[in-house]
Amino acid sequence: MNPEPELYPIAVLIDELRHDDVSLRLNAIKRLSTIALALGPQRARDELIPFLDESIDDEDEVLLVLAGELGDFIEYIGGASFAHILLQPLENLAAVEETMVRDKAVESLNKICPALNETQLEQYYIPLVNRLTVGDWFTSRTSATGLYASGYALASAATQEHLRKSYGQLCADDTPMVRRAAATHLGAFAKKVSKEHLVSDIIPQFSKLAQDEQDSVRLLTVTDLVAIAEELSPEECKAYVLQPLKVMVADKSWRVRYMIADNYVKLSKAVGEDITRDDLVSAFVRLLKDNEAEVRTAAAGQIPGFGQLVGKDTILNQILPCVRDLVTDTSQHVRAALAMHIGGLAPILGMEATTEYLLPLFLQLLKDEFSDVRLNIISKLETVNSVIGIELLSQSLLPAIVELAEDKQWRVRLAIIDYIPLLATQLGVAFFNEKLGGLCMAWLGDSVFSVREAAAINLRRLTEAFGVEWAKETIIPKVLAMGTHPNYLYRMTTIFCITAMAPAVTPEVIRDYILPTVSNLVSDPIPNIRFNVAKSIEALIPVLLQNSDTRHLVEQQLQPALVKLSEDTDNDVRFFSLKALSVK
Template identity: 70%
Template sequence: MESDEQLYPIAVLIDELKSDDVNLRLNAIHRLSTIALALGPERARDELIPFLQDSLDDEDEVLMALAEELSSPFVDYLGGPPFAHLLLGPLENLAAVEETVVREKATDSITKIAEVLSQPQVEEHYIPLLRRLSGGDWFTSRTSATALFSAIYEKAQPATQDDLRKMFSQLCNDDTPMVRRAAARDLGPFAKKLSKELVVSDIIPLYRRLSSDDQDSVRLLTVQDLIAIAEVLENEETKNYLLPSIRNAVIDKSWRVRYMVADHFVKLAAAVGEEIVRDELVMAFVHLLKDNEAEVRTAGAGQVPGFANLIDQDIILARLMPCVRDLASDSSQHVRAALATQISGLAPLLGKEPTIEHLLPLFLQLLKDDFPDVRLNIISKLEQVNEVIGIDLLSQSLLPAIVELAEDKQWRVRQAIIEYIPLLGNQLGVQFFDEQLSNLCMSWLGDTVFSIREAATVNLKKLTDVFGVEWARQTIIPKVLQMGSHPNYLYRMTTIFAITTMAPSLNTGAIADNVIDTVAQMVDDPIPNIRFNVAKAFEVLASVLNQTAQGKELIQQRIVPGLEKLKDDTDADVRFFAQKALDSLQGR
């Protein structure tokens, strides 16, 4: 006879799953593996799984958590792979519910469990499940079924494989658009499990039917099927069987279908082979880049360097560059922004002279664009251009645009360019930075907007990480410390903020040089806000100095006396932060 202690886990689970509190039920589901472990494999199989199968009437959130829990790792709690098929029962129920995210999670778990099933388990348990879902009265089960074929096709017997292809064919011809949409989504993965002969005889007719469906939501999903099928076939076979479909997709009446073609164009071109790319896809791509819908042109702009990599330079110059020039002047800012992100990728493909002749004028044009994102996207991807044409030519066009962005009347634009400065410094080198950008970075420290001043201090830390502490000692730190004696308290405050932010990137030598003296002098500042920030700065500096013997000596000579003085300050906040810093030092 079983003790109350042995019965406890399942009893608690039943109580929690019947609770009115959703969070309690969710908590019970998330503890299923612990409960299964407590029960042991036999009782988990005999009691837990049947209970879960019979108690699936619940909130979508709870059902989704259950579908996630009953995945392949749970197999171990049932006694290993020989019992993995027991999880298919509850998951089959979940795969037929109304809520899409629950069904998707359930089918994901089923396909993961399929990996550990033996061939007898597949034939005896998985195939019947697939038949029930595929023939379900309600469309939800049939939409789930389409995702389950590819996982076990190779494990099935030849006669069963024939049935599987017939079942999938029926789903592709289903009366319900949602089922055909699911079939279109899963046709490509299923095709990759079949021999080339079966792809030609069985899959291509299904693809053609779906790609000419009256619902554009079905047709758009067949673009990825087209790529999957082309990857299975030889190039000549692709030309014979798929070329009309490719042409139709490029000129589809629905912009959403054309968008999908444009968005996947490089993958499609890579799959179909060089001859089709040269003879058909170059003009097809030009057609998409000139599409009357901005969304399609945006997607196409994102594919420009990837597609250009598959064709000869003379074709790039003759066919693609006129389209690129048009996109740089496109009426849609989103198209121009997408092009700005990608256009630098053309430079390595064209080489120095064509880049200077054809691309540089477009860079200049985009750097002057009214839309800040266009300008920022160009600036963020300059490394490839720099490698091709050199810093001298690049800087002549780049610097005015950076200065213009740095002084933009919208503070968010100024903040965005600040965040790109370390990247630019890394791309363009320390000499360019010192000559052209150093003063700009210092000017941001005096900006009227606090967020800009704060971003500027973080920028200095990142630049120190890029160029090194020695560079910071020579170039940045002296200019920061000069502001420590400025009549305007905001400048003095910025000095303290900058020192505190940069400190973790500095070493004892850099701090000992001048930094510690400047901070110590500000102990007597008339503004309480500055004095309590001095206390905070002392605490951060001490954490860096504490790593060396010289640093420990500096702490005792300069930092501790300053904090002792601030500890007796007339302002309560100053006293608080000074005491906090002293306590931190004593803790060390």
């Protein structure tokens, strides 16, 4: 017997949610909003939500979707006045074993909490937080830590006092996972309490967590320190924040020191420039000289931001000696981080100091054996260029670039080719034509195939950067001239360049400049060149077909050439020509 029409949606949902197939149950959960609309608010409250509450025992992936869906369910159960009905199933989800499900449930509870009125909060939300806080399993207590901040501001004074004390219990929990969660959410909670209670309650809780025996707890308190400092005056920061910060900088765990280094600029801004200049410079120097490469890497990333706070003199006298040491650091990751950020010091130091102190370091990093270091220093040259000018920068950099471009190791030559378009766009077309154009053409004759191939791709990227007119005047004539060279490798390179540049040039350029060379090379005596001609024609056809004025050239010139190549004695030539003939 079929179910009654009005009962059908819930019956279907129940059937699918109880199905053995996880994918069916997952699809049913994803359609909850549709089902709720069909049922209407009353039945959604009376039937759907209780049913879902009873169906918590399921696969984690199903529960994860359910936890997310319920966070956006207020409108389907009749609005904010009934929002508390959603708390029960989410409370159960917040206590399950799977971390992702719990986190999603907490996220949904934090979405719902602002919609609750004061009565709903006191009657339903706060008891939920209390139950999770004293739960037997650490999973519920872990979830509880993420629920305090959203409900605190709406609660009564007495309830707020209770919440502060309860959070203190979580900070002292026997289970490290709970203390980690408490440390994770303490910063958000600190933002909600008054300054009086921040000092009397939150800072003691922070201090307890910052001295935890587990470094996995201590490292999470770094972001709490930032949040607390942002709420205090400079004088209060000096009293409550400075000493814990110094202790963290010297923590026995490198992971805690890493977190401090990674957040150093945020911390410095939070405590204010006076404290930063007077008290935090020596601590920063200590981080730059840390025994662990990971810490030095994080600290290197903070150099320009910290430099803005302390000024030119402090940089020259205290920070720059550390920077010089980092340029030759044993860790390539430290050097790469420094190369990425050292350019940020140029606007602070100004033209004269940048030229005297930073340029030698740039040149040293530009010669680094690790490719990421070289790439990072080149990618940030625009900042330096704006300070000292293109003329001075080019004079300093060119010898180093030429040296790398002619390095005896082909992998070094290959690496510098990849940076040329980026460098060219930053230094400008005039500088490129004068200083680097010849270098790019010289790579086309390199003895190593990979270098020649990269050089051809490099020309396409330069064409995209500087425009087709520039390519037509500067590089295309030189490339096509190699098409008649006695050495077949040069003729091969011409074909590679044509194929690589085809997407970046216009149909008119192909018609006027490139097609005559391609037509000549169709009859080349070297089979490798002939089959690469077929591949090149395959790349040219789509470009020519884009324009009505050049479309006829495909039928009149390129297809006959491919037909000729398809009858070649060489198998590869025939294969690639037939492949090109299939292009429409």
